[in-house]
Amino acid sequence: MNILLICTEKLPVPNIRGGAIQTYIGGVVPLLSRGHKITVIGRADPELPDEETVNGVRYLRFDSQGVLDIYMSNVIPYLEASAEEYDLIHIFNRPKLVLPVASVKPNARIVLSMHNDMFNPLKLNKVEGDAVIQRVETIITISNYIGAAICKDYPQAGPKIRTVYSGVDLSKFAPWKQSQAAQRDRDSIRNQHKLGNKKVILFVGRLSRNKGPHVLVRAMSHLRHSDAVLVIVGAAWYSDDRISDYIAYLRALAEKSPIPVMTTGYVQASEVHKWFCAADVFVCTSIWEEPLARVHYEAMAAGLPLITTARGGNPEIIRGNNGIIIENPEDPAEYASTLNSMLSNVGNARQMGLHGRKLVEDHFTWNHVAGQILEVWENQPADVEGASEFVSEPVVESVPESASEFVSEPVVESVPESASEPE
Helix, strand or coil: CEEEEECCCCCCCCCCCCCHHHHHHHHHHHHHCCCCEEEEEEECCCCCCCEEEECCEEEEEECCCCCHHHHHHHHHHHHHHCCCCCCEEEEECCHHHHHHHHHHCCCCEEEEEECCCCCCCCCCCHHHHHHHHHHCCEEEECCHHHHHHHHHHCHHHHHHEEECCCCECCCCCCCCCCCHHHHHHHHHHHHHCCCCCCEEEEEECCCCHHHCHHHHHHHHHHCCCCCEEEEEECCCECCECCCCHHHHHHHHHHHCCCCCEEEEECCCCCCHHHHHHHCCEEECCCCCCCCCCCHHHHHHHCCCCEEEECCCCHHHHCCCCCEEEECCCCCHHHHHHHHHHHHHCHHHHHHHHHHHHHHHHHHCEHHHHHHHHHHHHHCCCCCHHHHHHCCCCCCCCCCCCCCCCCCCCCCCCCCCCCCCCCC
């Protein structure tokens, strides 16, 4: 098939400036392009040409200035003027793109991938939302939580929703005891930053109150392990190392901590995996209703035990003995209690991390993700012309050998009102 992928207006593809959606596209496109002709539309960037073909995949980049209206004003006229027809158009995280794209490419099947709750009434009016749900063939969500959030406002979307969890590159993220490359990265980072044999507690993410790293810094006052160090990797926004008011506050807290706290600032996407190799425990501190942070997959792939929060889709990644859920993510004492127990039982923590690695190997590689996307793409409706009325049956047939056998539970539960931090 001839397939068009439309990324968001925020960050370019490939993920030279980071971004979960951009990383997702970069992970699956090389696999999907083996059997299909792929074009990727994304944001222009000074370091990337406006048009190029790499390994058989065509990339088209348009000015957006990070604003959806500007992006649409360039993308939609291009598609309208182009004589090229696509069998399927896969739009990422922007339901507002669906109807304009459909108006200029009416014969294309449309699949929508949702990485945030962009159907929230504060972001999309009900009339347009209803029309989008009707027009798309399938809505792929990165967690059951996001699917449930959509169904809360649009119950008719239920039969079209399919959860496809994200993935990770196992060759980059690996347990340091099992990989010579990971061992080298661990030693390099620890030597460069004089971390020695300290127990490294790692946070990776954008630095904002909703992400919660300030609570983790406060938790250091209750930590009983003087040989520990907290490392906070990230910035206020991708590729942006400016000091926001929140980051200034976070650093002021860090200076008062009895346990050393190191803030790295922005780290290039190509270098982040080294910090996972250097760490001993990973903590996700989301206060907001996080869709399901992809750092969980990276931590598990690196063989790290997880601590995450009972927010949004994050608990979906805790399966068996790969991590622990913090019930109150605004309570420093709960983090400290969990960390004290984990750091006191290094052997148990290491087994927890290895269990997470096995979970990733079995369910969350890019091969698994691509296989499930192919199921959606290749589940051709009987009447493409009636796509606006098509309701897809659940996809249950077998998948390619490389794809996952994991089937998510049906999305039926309700969810609380939540904020959104879209890419």
